[in-house]
Amino acid sequence: MISKAFDKIINVIAETMGLIGSLLILYCMIFGVTDVFLRYVLNSASQWIGATIQAAMVLIACMGGAYALKHGSFIKLDLFYEKFSARKKAICDIITSSLTFAFLGVLIWKGTDAALMSIKFNQTTPTAIPIPIYPVKTVIPLAACVVLLIVIQQFVQDVKTVIKGSKE
Template identity: 25%
Template sequence: MIIRIIDRVNETVGRIVSVVALIFAAIIIYDVFMRYALSDPTRWAFDVTKQLYGFYFVMLGGYALRHQSHVRVDLVTETLKPGTRRWVEAAGYVIFFFPFAWVFMTRSYEFAMRSYAQGETTYGSVQLPVYPLKMAMAVAAALLLVQGISEFLKIVLNRQEMPVDA
């Protein structure tokens, strides 16, 4: 049950966030048109697209893990028997992934709260608030951590990737 809930949350977030790519592509096209066709470049497009891309990139971590799209080093594990491979992968989550995800989540949260308290903005002609992107990092880290829990449970319980009812 918990595996399905976590998978469904990250699947939904991934599908929603993927729309951001269309938004920042449209802004880039608009900016290029304004710059070259009308000789009137925008002052805000670069900063906005940079923040949208950052948001897009970090928020898809849990979705990517759910679909096994992260970089993996299978040179060692591919030669192992399936049972041994499962336990090596489970140990990898415990030794490497969970500590990393925990530190990423807690430090990102502190980073975001400090940015919010300081009213941090971008450096440029248009000063955009930075804290929403930093808060997205903390949310993304939490989504990555819970998706790691789901993947760990799948390994330990010997379950294949579970389909998400869309």
């Protein structure tokens, strides 16, 4: 019961992050073209578009990473893995998940440190129009926490597969 509610919540969060990521891609496309138009056609460069596009790209990686992981969209080296049974795939996934847990642990730990420092000093971009950086730095460890939840969800499914012999 709790597991199904947990799975549903994670699915909703991942889908929402995917939607936000897709909207950020549209933002980057629209304002990227606008910046080029302003710079080269009107000879009037923007002072804020470049910085906001950079921030949006960081957010795209955060949002899109969780969404892609949830949907199994990361590129894999399927040379051998593709031919494995569901149980062997689950065993390989369990073995490699230790590296994922370590990476996400460090990302959450150091990302939180960086976000707290950025908030403490009210960090902004060093441009003529200071744009706050701390919101973006805060999203990084939060998104890593969501990815960790997805990895835990997949880890539990892999353990079930190894024990029971087939994926649900």
